[in-house]
Amino acid sequence: MKNDIILAGVGGQGILSIAAAIGLAAVNNKLYIKQSEVHGMSQRGGDVQSHLRISDAPIASDLIPAGKADLIISVEPMEALRYLPWLSAEGWVVTNTVPFNNIPDYPQTEEILANVKKVKNHIAIDAEAIAKQAGSARAMNIVMLGAASLFLDIPFERIEEGIRQLFGKKGNDVVELNLKALRAGREFSEKNR
Amino acid sequence: MSKLLLLGDEAIAQGAIDAGLSGLYAYPGTPSTEIMEFVQGSKQAAELNIHRQWSANEKTAMESAIGMSYAGKRAMVCFKHVGLNVAADAFMNASVTGVNGGLIVVSADDPSMHSSQNEQDSRFYAKFAMIPILEPANQQEAYDMAYYGFELSEKLNVPVMLRITTRMAHSRADVQRKDVKKQKDIKLPSDPRQFVLLPAIARKNYKNLLLNQPSMEMESEKSAFNSYIQGTNTDMGIIATGIAYNYLMENYPDRKCPYPIVKVSQYPLPKKQITELYNTCKSIMVLEEGYPIVEEMIKGYLNVGKPIHGRLDGTLPRDGELNPNIVAKALGFNVTEGQPVPSIVKQRPPSLCQGCGHRDVYEDLNEALKEYGTGRVFADIGCYTLGALPPFNAINSCVDMGASITMAKGAADAGLVPAVAVIGDSTFTHSGMTGLLDAVNENSPITVIISDNSTTGMTGGQTSSAHGRIVEICKGLGVHPDHIKVMTPLKKNHEENVRIMKEELAYQGVSVLIPQRECIQTFARRKKEEKKESND
Numbered sequence: 001m002k003n004d005i006i007l008a009g010v011g012g013q014g015i016l017s018i019a020a021a022i023g024l025a026a027v028n029n030k031l032y033i034k035q036s037e038v039h040g041m042s043q044r045g046g047d048v049q050s051h052l053r054i055s056d057a058p059i060a061s062d063l064i065p066a067g068k069a070d071l072i073i074s075v076e077p078m079e080a081l082r083y084l085p086w087l088s089a090e091g092w093v094v095t096n097t098v099p100f101n102n103i104p105d106y107p108q109t110e111e112i113l114a115n116v117k118k119v120k121n122h123i124a125i126d127a128e129a130i131a132k133q134a135g136s137a138r139a140m141n142i143v144m145l146g147a148a149s150l151f152l153d154i155p156f157e158r159i160e161e162g163i164r165q166l167f168g169k170k171g172n173d174v175v176e177l178n179l180k181a182l183r184a185g186r187e188f189s190e191k192n193r
Numbered sequence: 194m195s196k197l198l199l200l201g202d203e204a205i206a207q208g209a210i211d212a213g214l215s216g217l218y219a220y221p222g223t224p225s226t227e228i229m230e231f232v233q234g235s236k237q238a239a240e241l242n243i244h245r246q247w248s249a250n251e252k253t254a255m256e257s258a259i260g261m262s263y264a265g266k267r268a269m270v271c272f273k274h275v276g277l278n279v280a281a282d283a284f285m286n287a288s289v290t291g292v293n294g295g296l297i298v299v300s301a302d303d304p305s306m307h308s309s310q311n312e313q314d315s316r317f318y319a320k321f322a323m324i325p326i327l328e329p330a331n332q333q334e335a336y337d338m339a340y341y342g343f344e345l346s347e348k349l350n351v352p353v354m355l356r357i358t359t360r361m362a363h364s365r366a367d368v369q370r371k372d373v374k375k376q377k378d379i380k381l382p383s384d385p386r387q388f389v390l391l392p393a394i395a396r397k398n399y400k401n402l403l404l405n406q407p408s409m410e411m412e413s414e415k416s417a418f419n420s421y422i423q424g425t426n427t428d429m430g431i432i433a434t435g436i437a438y439n440y441l442m443e444n445y446p447d448r449k450c451p452y453p454i455v456k457v458s459q460y461p462l463p464k465k466q467i468t469e470l471y472n473t474c475k476s477i478m479v480l481e482e483g484y485p486i487v488e489e490m491i492k493g494y495l496n497v498g499k500p501i502h503g504r505l506d507g508t509l510p511r512d513g514e515l516n517p518n519i520v521a522k523a524l525g526f527n528v529t530e531g532q533p534v535p536s537i538v539k540q541r542p543p544s545l546c547q548g549c550g551h552r553d554v555y556e557d558l559n560e561a562l563k564e565y566g567t568g569r570v571f572a573d574i575g576c577y578t579l580g581a582l583p584p585f586n587a588i589n590s591c592v593d594m595g596a597s598i599t600m601a602k603g604a605a606d607a608g609l610v611p612a613v614a615v616i617g618d619s620t621f622t623h624s625g626m627t628g629l630l631d632a633v634n635e636n637s638p639i640t641v642i643i644s645d646n647s648t649t650g651m652t653g654g655q656t657s658s659a660h661g662r663i664v665e666i667c668k669g670l671g672v673h674p675d676h677i678k679v680m681t682p683l684k685k686n687h688e689e690n691v692r693i694m695k696e697e698l699a700y701q702g703v704s705v706l707i708p709q710r711e712c713i714q715t716f717a718r719r720k721k722e723e724k725k726e727s728n729d
Contacts, residue, residue, distance in 0.1 A: 023365065027367065033365070033367065039223055044579065045543055045546065060443040078538055078541075081538045084532040085532065102541070119532070
């Protein structure tokens with residue numbers, strides 16, 4: 001198996017915690033992993049992406065070739081569209097619908113979502129609202145992870161385990177909140193795929 | 194030992210710690226910063242009491258590392274590629290002094306200039322200094338090379354360069370650790386004059402360095418990091434260096450490339466393997482991340498041999514980093530991209546954070562400069578370089594660390610008065626102080642704004658050597674105390690700050706304005722930690 005995933009967002013939105021959770025789950029599942037991150041200047045409110053590759057065989061490149069990504073997980077809707085050249089014909093886009101507007105010429109949200117809906121396989125989810133229902137808007141990332149988890153070849157229990165590991169230090173309440181967010185995201189994808 | 198999931202930078206750090214590192218020296222710079230950050234965060238490094246503080250700049254870092262090597266202990270110095278320019282004086286001479294304790298110089302190149310002002314290739318520096326290079330293809334090699342590099346350095350009596358590029362530095366994969374070696378004890382060089390580069394001694398040392406070259410080549414030929422991989426189709430042979438090897442193999446999902454390959458991760462080039470490839474194949478393709486240094490060497494000036502393909506003949510782009518697709522095209526494969534990016538997607542350039550003090554500084558400065566017109570603000574390297582972008586459009590230069598003050602001085606010498614320098618606190622102590630001394634000595638009519646956010650902001654908030662010292666430094670360098678003004682860059686102080694700036698712009702001598710306000714990123718982090726501590 002292989003899952004080639006592009007994680008997208010804006011610097012400071014915390015896409016790397018999603019990557020970390022999937023990474024832990026992959027390692028716990030004895031899979032190979034390579035994950036390329038963006039550090040430095042772009043982190044100051046610019047567009048950022050991470051290439052995350054998981055496989056049961058050794059992985060060569062740290063970067064995913066164009067047209068080969070199985071999944072784009074974006075915490076921001078316009079950023080989901082930026083990486084479409086990487087998406088394979090049968091790949092999925094899982095995106096948050098809440099815009100992060102820090103530029104003067106940000107397009108209309110409706111226009112962006114219309115373009116998301118043109119992608120054959122897509123999930124558009126208001127991850128902030130669902131995270132709030134789960135207990136904290138800050139769990140938005142984990143809702144996104146839950147929504148995307150349906151398209152990963154990693155058992156869901158392993159991802160739950162990853163969440164427990166990732167948030168374990170912060171106490172049981174934080175773990176439970178994030179597990180709730182994770183499950184809510186997954187449920188949304190199950191209903192809307 | 195357990196496997197770890199590490200960035201390339203972190204793998205280097207862990208490899209060095211496990212190899213008996215005694216001192217790490219560095220100045221922050223993307224993509225090298227995480228090496229020091231990892232060692233600073235490592236419990237093991239704390240228990241072993243490894244030196245792990247930031248230096249004022251790359252030159253002081255390099256020299257301290259040479260000092261630790263002199264004392265017989267293993268030392269590593271890390272910086273980004275342009276940092277090696279700053280350290281170059283010490284670096285070039287360290288190959289002539291040789292080493293005592295093993296010395297690794299990590300230089301992190303940034304092809305495609307993700308966070309840099311050029312994409313210079315550090316391998317030229319290593320060739321210039323005539324020392325070996327280790328260039329990992331993956332995170333495991335990064336670990337292994339840091340682990341093995343000290344030994345190689347001690348064996349060959351030269352510093353060893355560990356050259357990485359952005360993707361290697363900032364990509365994570367699993368790494369298998371080796372046994373932890375003990376640190377070396379203090380042991381002075383057997384020749385007490387080894388490090389005294391008086392001409393007579395330097396000439397002797399330099400001859401030894403030249404005599405040493407065949408041993409370096411032999412080390413490369415027998416190195417496990419270099420390999421000759423057989424292939425069935427000898428129409429072409431491929432030389433793939435560092436991570437370019439990964440992009441090559443990505444194009445063969447079964448990992449079986451039909452062409453013979455020399456995988457190069459240790460330099461000088463392994464002559465035996467390269468010669469065999471050249472003799473076996475009808476043509477050669479060179480895949481390398483960075484400048485076409487290997488391609489140029491193989492091709493030679495006259496290019497009279499077999500066809501050599503690479504960045505020089507247009508088979509691959511001359512600039513920018515490689516990726517699997519660029520290499521696929523060079524190999525003649527079709528690349529099927531996904532859908533194009535919809536036209537409504539807009540650029541999202543980096544920008545100064547909301548609430549950042551540099552924003553207020555530029556709003557104040559733009560207002561204060563209105564009567565003089567634009568084109569007279571020389572800036573420097575840091576977050577505040579983003580003042581070049583809208584809505585500020587406030588600066589006219591960003592060249593190298595410290596250049597703001599000296600360029601302003603040069604422009605003032607030419608008659609562009611007032612000339613303004615904008616520099617950050619960490620950049621000021623990195624390379625701004627000597628330039629300020631030049632300006633003081635000539636009483637140049639310049640206004641220097643040291644925008645002090647009390648951290649090295651752009652690289653993520655590392656300790657700034659300037660912290661709490663700027664006013665005293667400026668006084669010490671001879672700036673008149675009446676023309677050193679500390680201010681707080683906040684909206685409510687706008688009018689007052691503009692008034693002060695106007696006054697100092699009119700002054701026909703050196704003024705230093707120091708707008709001081711903590712970086713909002715480090716401020717937020719500090720508050721969070723304080724809150725956590727009070728909860729515990």
